[in-house]
Amino acid sequence: MYQLTIISATIGDCFTLLVGPDEHVICVSREWLCHNFKYFDMLAQRTHEARFPDADPRCFEILLMYAFDDTLPPVDYSEVNGENKLSNNWDPFKLYQLAATLGEPEFMDRALQALRDGLARKYLSLNLGDIDEGYTRSPPKSPMRRFLSYVVAYKLICTKSDQMGWTNFEVEQLCKKHPDLGCDIVPHMRRTKRVFPTNIWDVWPDCELHSHPEDGSCPYKKLDSPSESRIREWMALGF
Numbered sequence: 253m254y255q256l257t258i259i260s261a262t263i264g265d266c267f268t269l270l271v272g273p274d275e276h277v278i279c280v281s282r283e284w285l286c287h288n289f290k291y292f293d294m295l296a297q298r299t300h301e302a303r304f305p306d307a308d309p310r311c312f313e314i315l316l317m318y319a320f321d322d323t324l325p326p327v328d329y330s331e332v333n334g335e336n337k338l339s340n341n342w343d344p345f346k347l348y349q350l351a352a353t354l355g356e357p358e359f360m361d362r363a364l365q366a367l368r369d370g371l372a373r374k375y376l377s378l379n380l381g382d383i384d385e386g387y388t389r390s391p392p393k394s395p396m397r398r399f400l401s402y403v404v405a406y407k408l409i410c411t412k413s414d415q416m417g418w419t420n421f422e423v424e425q426l427c428k429k430h431p432d433l434g435c436d437i438v439p440h441m442r443r444t445k446r447v448f449p450t451n452i453w454d455v456w457p458d459c460e461l462h463s464h465p466e467d468g469s470c471p472y473k474k475l476d477s478p479s480e481s482r483i484r485e486w487m488a489l490g491f
C-alpha cells in the first residue's frame with residue numbers, strides 16, 4: 253500500500269484510491285480529499301474507496317501533491333530518433349485525462365501548461381504519436397485539443413513537407429481516427445490567415461489555453477499578484 257505521508261499525517265480516516273489496472277493503492281485523508289476535490293465530496297459519503305482502472309498511479313500521486321502544495325514536477329522530454337520521450341516518467345496527457353475525469357479545470361490547465369513548458373524548454377514540437385495520444389486523452393473542444401490542433405495547423409502550413417516528418421497519408425489516417433482534429437484545425441487556418449507566430453511555444457496569451465470563459469477573470473493571475481513593496485511603490489507614485 254502506498255500512502256502519501258504528508259497528506260495522511262493528519263488522518264482522521266483514510267479514503268482508499270485503487271488506481272490503474274493493477275489497483276495500485278493510495279490512501280489519503282478523506283477530509284482532505286473532499287476539501288480539495290468536489291468529485292469525492294458526495295462519493296465519500298457512500299463509500300470509503302474508489303477505483304480508477306484507466307488512470308496512471310504516478311499521475312494520480314502528482315495530482316494529489318499538486319493539490320497539496322501547488323507544485324508540479326517539470327515535464328522532461330528528450331528527443332530520441334526524432335521521437336519525444338518522457339524522461340521522468342510522468343505524462344502530461346495522462347494527468348490531463350485524470351483531471352478531466354475528476355472535473356477539475358485548474359488541474360487540466362496546469363497539465364497543459366506543464367506540457368508546453370516541457371516542450372519549450374527543449375525547443376521540441378509534438379509528433380503525430382503525441383497528437384494521437386493527446387486527442388485520445390482529452391475531451392472535445394478542450395484547451396488541450398485547441399493547442400494540439402494548432403500544432404498540426406502550424407506544421408502543415410509553416411514546415412516544408414520534406415522537413416515535416418509526416419506524410420499526407422499519416423495525417424489523413426490521424427484525421428480519420430479523430431474526426432474532430434480536421435474540424436479543429438479550420439479556425440486556426442482562418443484566424444491566422446497563413447501568418448503564424450515564429451514558433452509553437454509562444455502561441456497565444458495563456459488565457460486562450462485556460463478553461464475559464466473568455467471574458468472571465470483569470471483565476472491564475474493571483475499567482476502573479478504584486479508584492480507588498482511593489483504596492484507601496486505604486487501608492488507613493490499616486491496610483
Ligand SMILES: [Zn+2]
Nearest residue numbers: 458459462470
Ligand atoms: Zn487565464
